[in-house]
Amino acid sequence: xxxxxxxxxxxxIHVDGASGAFIAPFIYPDLKWDFRLELVSSINASGHKxxxxxxxxxxxIWKNKKCLPEELIFHTNYLGSDQPSITLNFSKGASNILAxxxxxxxxxFAGYRDIMNNLMTxxxxxxxxxxxxxxxKLLSKDVGVPLVAVCLTPxxxxxxxxxxxxxxxxxxxxxxxxxxxTMAPNASNVKLLRAVIREDMSLAIADKLFADIL
Numbered sequence: 004x005x006x007x008x009x010x011x012x013x014x015x016i017h018v019d020g021a022s023g024a025f026i027a028p029f030i031y032p033d034l035k036w037d038f039r040l041e042l043v044s045s046i047n048a049s050g051h052k053x054x055x056x057x058x059x060x061x062x063x064i065w066k067n068k069k070c071l072p073e074e075l076i077f078h079t080n081y082l083g084s085d086q087p088s089i090t091l092n093f094s095k096g097a098s099n100i101l102a103x104x105x106x107x108x109x110x111x112f113a114g115y116r117d118i119m120n121n122l123m124t125x126x127x128x129x130x131x132x133x134x135x136x137x138x139x140k141l142l143s144k145d146v147g148v149p150l151v152a153v154c155l156t157p158x159x160x161x162x163x164x165x166x167x168x169x170x171x172x173x174x175x176x177x178x179x180x181x182x183x184x185t186m187a188p189n190a191s192n193v194k195l196l197r198a199v200i201r202e203d204m205s206l207a208i209a210d211k212l213f214a215d216i217l
Contacts, residue, residue: 004041004042007042014042015042015043015044015045015070016040016042016043016044017043017044017045017046017047018036018037018043018045018046018047019047020046020047020048020049021047021048021049021052022049022052022053022148023036023147023148024046024047024048024049025048025049025050025052025053025054025115025119026053026119026147026148026149029112029115029116029119029120030116030119030120030123031146038066043066044065044066044070045063045064045065045066045070045071046063046064047061047062047063047064048061048062048063049061049062050062050099050103051099053119053122053148053202054103054106055106055110055115055118055202056099056102056103056106057099057102059099060099060100060102060103062103063089071089075089076088076089077089077090118202119149122149122200122201122202122204123149125149125200125204125205125206125209126149126150126151126200128206128209129151129198129200129209129212130143130151132209132213133151133153133213133216134153136213136216136217137156138155138156138158139153139154139155139156139196140153140154140155140156141153142154142193142195143197148199149199149200150197150198150199150200151197151198151200152195152196152197152198153195153196153198154167154193154194154195154196155167155170155194166183166194167183167194167195167196168183168194170183170196170216171183171196174212174215174216177215179212179215181196181197181198182196182197183195183196183197184197198212
């Protein structure tokens with residue numbers, strides 16, 4: 004806002020909510036990241052992640068009609084009247100939209116809140132159990148989406164004979180997908196494993212994961 008005022012700009016903010024847009028409203032209600040911030044004009048969210056719908060659906064919402072540029076609106080009149088649309092102009096099945104509509108009605112705010120709280124409970128359990136083994140160092144933050152990112156620690160003060168990529172490949176043999184990857188170029192020496200907690204992840208399933216890791 005200060006830069007806008009100083010330079011006579013009117014630069015607005017689009018929030019790429021992705022997964023977090025379905026987490027923050029239910030877990031961190033006091034976190035101001037949305038239209039409560041004056042400059043935020045639009046937000047997108049991924050329905051196929053924590054929106055509880057299968058892949059292929061995403062949402063974008065504008066603060067008001069004024070924030071939606073007219074050049075983004077596609078007009079057709081082949082049904083006899085003007086039909087404004089902001090979607091890509093091609094045919095696609097509506098099953099994802101129907102599924103999302105159903106979950107919104109079926110779960111409601113309270114239902115989504117309960118699911119997100121349960122995800123965080125499982126996340127905390129996985130995090131505590133992994134750290135308790137003494138084999139891992141936590142890299143992810145407590146505040147955020149329900150995931151755990153860790154790296155291997157030295158064993159007896161010495162470098163291990165295997166790394167995160169080896170462990171990821173070994174776990175895949177048991178059906179687990181814990182991707183391993185290196186960080187950005189300036190921290191490419193850091194390797195990590197990431198466990199994203201899904202809605203169907205339970206404490207019992209987490210215990211099976213720990214058994215396969217150890």
